[in-house]
Amino acid sequence: MSLIFRVETLAEIDSTNDALKARAMLGAEEGIVLRADVQTAGKGRRGRFWVSEAGNLYTSLLLRPTKTPAEAATLGFVMAIALGRLLRAVLNVPVEHKWPNDVLVDGAKISGILLESGGITGGKVDWLVLGIGVNLRHHPAETLYPTTDLLASGGPPLTPDQALDLLLAEFRPLYAAWVAGGFAALRADWLAHCRGLGDPIMARLERGEVSGRFEDIDADGTLLLRMDDGALKRIAAGDIFLVAR
Ligand code: BTN
Numbered sequence: 001m002s003l004i005f006r007v008e009t010l011a012e013i014d015s016t017n018d019a020l021k022a023r024a025m026l027g028a029e030e031g032i033v034l035r036a037d038v039q040t041a042g043k044g045r046r047g048r049f050w051v052s053e054a055g056n057l058y059t060s061l062l063l064r065p066t067k068t069p070a071e072a073a074t075l076g077f078v079m080a081i082a083l084g085r086l087l088r089a090v091l092n093v094p095v096e097h098k099w100p101n102d103v104l105v106d107g108a109k110i111s112g113i114l115l116e117s118g119g120i121t122g123g124k125v126d127w128l129v130l131g132i133g134v135n136l137r138h139h140p141a142e143t144l145y146p147t148t149d150l151l152a153s154g155g156p157p158l159t160p161d162q163a164l165d166l167l168l169a170e171f172r173p174l175y176a177a178w179v180a181g182g183f184a185a186l187r188a189d190w191l192a193h194c195r196g197l198g199d200p201i202m203a204r205l206e207r208g209e210v211s212g213r214f215e216d217i218d219a220d221g222t223l224l225l226r227m228d229d230g231a232l233k234r235i236a237a238g239d240i241f242l243v244a245r
Contacts, residue, residue, distance in 0.1 A: 074220055099217065
């Protein structure tokens with residue numbers, strides 16, 4: 001049976017991810033979708049701040065699939081595929097995936113995804129909170145990467161509610177496919193639109209930087225980097241940058 005999403009909307013909150021995580025730990029059932037007009041402490045990957053002023057989409061989904069932590073870690077790719085499909089349908093410019101879960105429009109970041117999980121019972125995660133921010137009407141000044149928003153990219157003036165409805169409609173069948181068959185069946189879809197695949201990249205890791213060729217991602221979304229000495233380095237977390245050839 002397909003999952004029913006129940007959308008709750010708030011004017012303001014610190015972080016939709018944090019609020020939903022607190023409820024997940026208290027046993028809230030899966031399918032809750034929390035959307036806020038404004039976040040006062042929006043969280044990005046790797047401890048960064050996610051600027052969250054009114055006009056854009058800030059939302060988190062509570063899910064409880066029966067997956068190991070490694071399998072669960074691929075869900076961010078699934079949400080990125082859903083957003084990629086949605087943007088391709090409304091925009092006339094290239095929409096790409098940037099490892100791990102960013103979505104780029106014409107080379108600029110329009111969205112970020114923050115996946116958090118907790119509790120393990122019998123080797124499976126108890127809950128997942130999948131947070132996504134999509135720049136609809138404005139975008140923060142460039143920090144690590146160029147950024148954009150839907151309007152600036154020539155897209156329609158969607159409200160956050162409209163964007164959320166469209167996104168959930170794209171995500172629902174992909175989530176069902178992922179629950180049934182894992183990331184294996186969806187990986188090719190993500191790779192087909194991957195930015196920098198096969199190209200020289202620099203990866204900024206928790207400790208230091210490494211360079212090489214972006215060879216592939218494996219079944220749990222780990223980036224496979226072919227180093228200059230021929231060795232293959234597996235990168236589970238970090239930021240990647242294209243390097244001029
Ligand atoms: C990134 O760094 O690219 C990930 C950004 C994720 C932002 C979203 S906005 C909704 C949800 N709540 C948060 O605090 N963060 C995520």
